[in-house]
Amino acid sequence: MNGRTDGQTDGWMDRQMEEDWTDGQMERMGTMLLLRQRLVTAQALGFRTRCSPKPHPTITPSTPPYLPNLELLRFFSVMRMRIASSADSSSNNSQMIMADSGSSDEVAVICNTDITSTESENNIINTMVERGTALLKKMEISVAEADKRTGKNTVNMQETYTVYLIETRPAESVSEGGTPVAPDTLWRRYSEFELLRTYLLVTYPYIIVPPLPEKRAEFVWHKLSADNLDPDFVERRRVGLENFLLRLASHPVLSNDNIFFLFLTEEKGWREAVLETGFQDKADSRLKSLSAMFRVKNPDKRFTSLKHYSEDLSTVISQLLRIRARVADRLYGVYKVHGNYGRVFSEWSAIEKEMGDGLQSAGHHMDTYAASIDDILEEEEHYADQLKEYLFYTEAVRSVCKKHELIQYELEMAAQDLSYKKQQKEELETGTVRIFSLKGMTSKLFGQETPEQRESKVAALEQSIQEGEGALKEKNAESQEFVEKAWNDIERFKEQKEKDLREALISYAIMQISMCKKGIQVWSNAKECFNKM
Incomplete structure (x- = not known):
């Protein structure tokens, strides 16, 4: 706590509660600017979800994303001055987190500590949009519901x-009455999603x-079902x-x-259309891939490094x-044990006259605190799922x-085969035969070849050469094309990964801060109950 002693910390927290966050106006200003910046970014990229407002007509897709505006810069400047001026007096606002990168020009201030998992999910989705993408700009896609069937x-x-209900509709489709046109819908099983990805x-x-x-x-932690x-x-x-x-x-x-387009729009005949592509015949066997991995002589260091990184x-x-x-698991136990406070305070209130009401109220606050962990951990699962997505992404990398490795192995085999054929041709033309080669052994057993046989060979x-x-x-060309395309996509993936993981980790930290603030509020309410006794 910035060098405070325990006594100073307690006094600081009491003052903050008594002042009821007098810097709330500054917090609201920061929240408003940050949310507006996110909205501008989403609109600039041409993306709109069901939860997003309609893009403002003055925002065009050519607007460069993630450019800090003047108001944000002014806000960050004011915050830096306030933080610097209050450092000596140890009165920093506990609702504000400052992450200093070590440079005086790079300070990030997070003021909104009440972002929900739904808002975080929308933020992650916004980072998916690519400027050159046509489909997501023309079509709204959602998996609206799930249903159990036999x-x-x-x-x-x-x-x-x-089965899962997929809904699609044109992005700007609005009927004459002003309401959105009913979406096209179809049902898909998880196995069909698997087939699409394999293809x-x-x-x-x-x-x-x-x-x-x-x-x-x-x-999973013990209260979650693995079914x-x-x-x-x-x-x-x-x-x-x-999200997929x-x-x-x-x-x-x-x-x-x-x-992929047929997967979204055609329920019947889609599986047959996939199989007609013959993609299964192009699939590499696992044994072939393993052979390539262990026998490649000159692997590309970039791909080797990327593999180790993944x-x-x-x-x-x-x-x-x-x-x-x-x-x-442990947090769930700690919160639920607080329910015992509620039970004991309620029992205690029954034997007290003057203190009874205060104890009863404090017990209710403890019960509320114990019950809140269910929603908290349910929200945590959303952030865990975002991390799991990148755990599975590593396998795709x-x-x-x-x-x-397989393409490189085939290239090396083609070069080796060509070199061997050229060596054979040279031996036939010069008449020199290595004693321990297959050619040398057959010559000793069956005699020398005639000139006509040699010319024919x-x-x-x-x-064959x-x-x-031509094959080499x-x-x-195949190897060069693969490397160029793969590395372009790898660079795109790296940028996406950094944005998504940063957003997920920040949102998780904000959720933890919000959880602690709620805990402080519960105990503050309990303190007021005790004061009234």
Whole structure:
């Protein structure tokens, strides 16, 4: 607490409560400016969700995003002056978090500590939009609801499964009455989402294809159900599937795929259309990929480094999610134990006359505090799901790296085969034969070849060498094209990852601050009850 002693800290908190946050006006100003800046950014990118207001007509898509306006700069300047002037007196406002990067010119102030998971989700969605994307500008996409159904599977056995309702409508479609036109709807199973993603992985091997939400719950704390038909889990997966579709629709390449468009608009015949593309024949076998990984002689250092990074990132996020699950378990227990305060205060109030009302009221506040943890941890799951998305993204990154290894391996094999054929041709033309080669051994066993046989073999080798040179040229061009396209998408992914993870972590920190503020409020109310006794 900036060097305060325990006594100073208690006094500081009391003064803040008594003053009732006299700097609230400054906080509201900061909140208003930051929210307006986010709105301008979303409008500048041409993105609008169901929760977003209609873009202001004066904002055009050409407006550069994330440019701080004059009012924001003035606000940050005022805040820096106030923080600097109050540092010596140790009276910093506890509603304000300052993250100083070490440079006097880079100070970030977060004033709004009441952002909900829904607002955070909208902020994450806003960062998906690419300027050159056509589909998301022309079509609104959502997974509106989930439904449980029963039917027969491929082996004619009864099964229960979940289907998801996809709604699409033109972005600016409004009927004459002024109400939005009814959306086009269709139902999809999770397995159809899986088929779509598999098709995209095979068809666009150079793209980091967005991941699907988990099929079964992972990194759960003990109060959450791991059942994949649990309503809360199905709801979180519905949100994840909508996020998956929005990721695809915001991608500059994937959004233009015809199979993806049919997935959104054609319920019948879509699976047959996917299979007709023959994408399954193009899929690389796992054994082939493993062989390439261990036998590539000259791997690209950039892709090797990216592969190692994705493995490290996967480890870090997994550990983070495990820690969060353990913290959630313990926090749930701490909050629920506070319910015992409520019970004891209520029992105590029954035997007191003058103190009874105050104790009874304090007990009610404790009960409210104990019950609040359910909503808090439910909100936490939204931030955990955002981290899980990038845990699954790391596998998509490794998939691109493995495909590059396979292309590099095929290129090296083509070069090696061409070199061997040229060496054979040289031996036939010069008549020099290595003793321990296959050619040398057959010559010793069956005698030397006639000139006619040698000329025939040389002609065949020349034809084979020409074909090999053509194949090598094609492999070189394929490798160069793959590297160029893959690295462009990798750079796009890096920018997206930094924005999304920063937003998720900041929102999680803000939620924790809000939770602590609510705890302070509960105990402040309890203190007032005790004062009135």
